Amino acid sequence: MSEPPGPGPVPGAVPETFVFACGRCGEVWEAVFQAVFFTDPVADPDLRSTQEYVDEAGRAVRSPLADAVCPRCGSRRVRITAPGP
Template sequence: MNPQPRSVPETFAFACGDCGHGWEATFQVMFFTDPLAPSGLATQEYVDEAGRAVRSPLDEAVCPRCGGRKVHVLEAGLAERARKAEHERAAHPPRHRPHFPHRSPGRPD
C-alpha cells in the first residue's frame, strides 16, 4: 500500500522577456516517496490550476500572451508589486529638485 502523496501549493510569478507581460500561477507540488528505493527516493510532480500534471513551470514556461519562451521566473507577488509601483509612479511623477554640490567642512566656498 503506497502512502498518499503530500501536496503543497506554490505560486510563481512570471515575466515575458519578449512582450513584457507578467502573470502569476499557482501549482500543487505533489511529493511522492518510492518505498522500494533503498533511501526512500522522493520525486515531485507539478499540477496546474486546471488539474493537469505538467513539467516544472521553472523549466519550460511559455508566455500566454505572445507564446514567447524568454520567460523569467520571479518571486511570487513581485510582478504585481512592480506593476503597482509603475502605476503609482505614472500617477505621481517625482518632482525635480536641483542638485547642489556638497560642502565639506573646512573647505572654502
C-alpha cells in the same frame, strides 16, 4: 449553464505561486501550482522523494521553472520570480 467545479486540492500537495514575466512582449502573469512530493520504491529503491507539479486545471505538468511559455506571444524567454508581499 454553470461550469463544473475544478479538481480541488491534491492530497498532500503544497501550493506554490510563481510570477512569470515575458522577456519578449512584457506580459506578466501569476499561476499557482500544487507541488506533490512522493516516493516510488520500485523506481527508486533508495526512497528519495520525487516532486511533480499539478496546474490549476488539475493536469500534471513539467516544472514551471523549466517549461514556462508566454500565453500572449508564445515566447520561452520567461523569467520566474516568487510573488511579492
